[in-house]
Amino acid sequence: SYELTQPPSVSVSPGQTARITCSGDALPKKYAYWYQQKSGQAPVLVIYEDSKRPSGIPERFSGSSSGTMATLTISGAQVEDEADYYCYSTDSSGNHVVFGGGTKLTVL
């Protein structure tokens, strides 16, 4: 079965740049998406189609993808960005969804 791999945790100080990676064999052919989930809340889409930002998402959130790795970058991370971040993609058929294991971002 298809898998997406993320680091379990990333830690930065406020104002620094946080980078969260997601690796998967199908990523050269499939878009990556990123969700932010704060404690006790439902996930929120922060990046779609590798690098696009939904309306209402701050400009400090950006995404990129190269080869088998996608990256979520938070430039000038803020304390309120502390959350779990999940990458998402689909298998080659597009009918089965896969989430990465999640990365806990700590900003302190």
Add this chain to the structure above:
Amino acid sequence: EVQLVESGGGLVQPGGSLRLSCAASGFTFSSYWMSWVRQAPGKGLEWVANIKQDGSEKYYVDSVKGRFTISRDNAKNSLYLQMNSLRAEDTAVYYCARRQFYSSGSDAFDIWGQGTMVTVSS
């Protein structure tokens, strides 16, 4: 306001059944694929099932095939998940989510409900 509201969660014994519901409002429900996604306590997100706009196509994660059934009633703007033969490992918060397709043909879950908790325990 675009909204999804789940209900039907609760405590059930192993081997038991439960039916989750998701009420949609603020958008044309019949125009969207819909999905269920779950999250076990302290764990990551796991996709459970997808259903096409007219219900003609359904897909499941392997771990629930043959036990769970996704369905919808477009006249009632509602999504359902019938869960049978429940196991302890099905314990999770269950979210319903709208599947948004983009011009490229790719898709993502753009709207989520607040979730409903299912606990399988004796």
